[in-house]
Amino acid sequence: MDTSLLVIGAGPYGLATAAYARHLGIETVVIGEPMGFWREHMPRGMLLRSGPDWHLDATDVHTFEAYLAERGVDPADVDPIPVDLFIEYASWFQEIVGLRVRPELVTALRRRDHGFEVDLDGGGQLSAATVVAAPGISHFTNIPHRAVAHLPEDRVTHTCFLTEVDRARDARTLIIGGRQSAFEWAALLADAGVDAVHVAYRHDTPAFAPADWHFVDPMIDQTVAVPGWFRRLSTEQRDAVANRFWAEGRLKLEPWLTPRMPEGVVHRHPHTEVTSCVELPNGDIRAELSTGQVLLVDHVVLATGYRADINSVPYLRELPDLETVDGFPVLDEHMQTSEPGLFLTGFAATRDFGPFFGFVRACPAAAQIIVPEVARSLERAASLAR
Structure with missing residues (x-):
């Protein structure tokens, strides 16, 4: 074996798990581009909804607050937190814990005797006794095909793949969706001085009010202290958790967006669906709304979120025995899949472990859940080999 543990993915969950291991x-x-999704799929100027107590260290030492303190920065001076600052923290964390990352991509993962083998995009291979995969959410983009089915690919972009404003392309933008990412992009477009932004969504306009995520802390602590805690909750209890997340994360938008969205530029269309979009001969996009209104725009942005489909992760396709339910992997109490020795974390774990595992806040907890079981698995294998 080349290594005892291979971590695929160098985002927050991958780094946290590898550091604790x-x-x-x-x-x-560790294989992956360090914080690649954050660097390549998050727009410059984006502000995070997280607090300064969110970090990557399962030992609770090399935290984001420790990083700020080392630099003499008051957390109140970086609230809300710029995305670039958290990326800088992740680089500092990686360096201070001595974590080397190989900036390659895994193209295939296969089971081999007593472990796994992976193919790398450069043509090499690696073998590992155990694997932790932390696939980024770019694999799980939710595309409403009906509304944009007739548009050329270059005229419509999911927010996952939109990182900067092009004033020519985005002069008149239609955003489909009405949650945080939709209005964040509306604000970024308005900041850049585009002519018009239309935001169309099927629900009420969320309240512009500060979100408070501290309610997740005791639940995250429970997932670590009590194996299988979330899955053992009753349906009513799990629904209550989901509803609380919905109320905090979907029914609220950060109030610092409001002054960045002048009414003459950003136009809201609540209780509205986009029924069709077509490209006209003159290059305009004609968008029809369920209200009967017709908009002429230059670009359509999909702020339509993410939907689990573990089969969309290319390197997992050669594992036919990987069990799934509703697109999610079936995990045991340690985030281990039906393939013994293979663990999946992050967004992929939210069905069995709760919605908090779609947020950075749960990175240290995931590491504390997975890594001890990896250690036990390696010890069992070593005992059998003796």
């Missing part, structure tokens, strides 16, 4: 003395290799 290294802390416990487990030989670990």
Whole structure:
């Protein structure tokens, strides 16, 4: 075996897990572009909804607050947190814990005797006794095909793949969706001085009010302290958790967006669906709304969120015995899949472990859940080999 543990993915969940494994003395290799999704799929100027107590360290030492303190920065001076600042923290974290990352991509993952083998995009291979995969959410974009089915690919973009404003392309933009990412992009477009932004969504306009995520802390603590805590909740209890997340994350938008969206530029269309979009001979996009209104725009942006489909992760396709339900992997109490020795974390774990695992806040908890079981698995294998 080339390594005891291979971590696929170098975003927050991958880095947190690899760092904790290294802390416990487990030989670990990390493959991926460090914070690649954050660097390549989040727009410059984006502000995070997270608090300064969100971090990557399962030992609770090398935290974001520790990073700010080392630099003499008052957390109140970086509230809300710029995305670039958190990326800088992740780089500092990686360096201070001595975590080396191989900036390659895994193209295939296969089971081999007593472990796994992966193919790398450069043509090489690696073998590992255990694997933790932290696939980024770019694999899970939700595209409302009916509304944009007739548009050329270059005229419509999911927010996951939109990172900067092009004033020519975006002069008149239609955003489909009405939650945080939709209005964040409306604000960024208005900041850049585009002519018009139309935001169309099927629900009431969310309240512009500060979100408070501290309610997740005791639930995250429970997932670590009590194996399988979330899955053992009753349907009513799980619904209550989901409703609380919905109320905090979907029914509220951050109030710092409001002054950045002048009414003459950003036009809201609540209780509205986009029924069709077609490109006209003169290059305009003609968008019809369910209200009967017709808009002429230059670009359509899909702020339509994400939907689990683990089969859309290319390197997992050669694992036919990987069990799934509703697009999610079936996980045990340690985030281990039906393929023994393969663990999946982050957004992929939210069905079995709760919606908090779609947020950075749960990164240290995921590491604390997974890594001890990896250690036990390696010890069992070593005992059998003796």
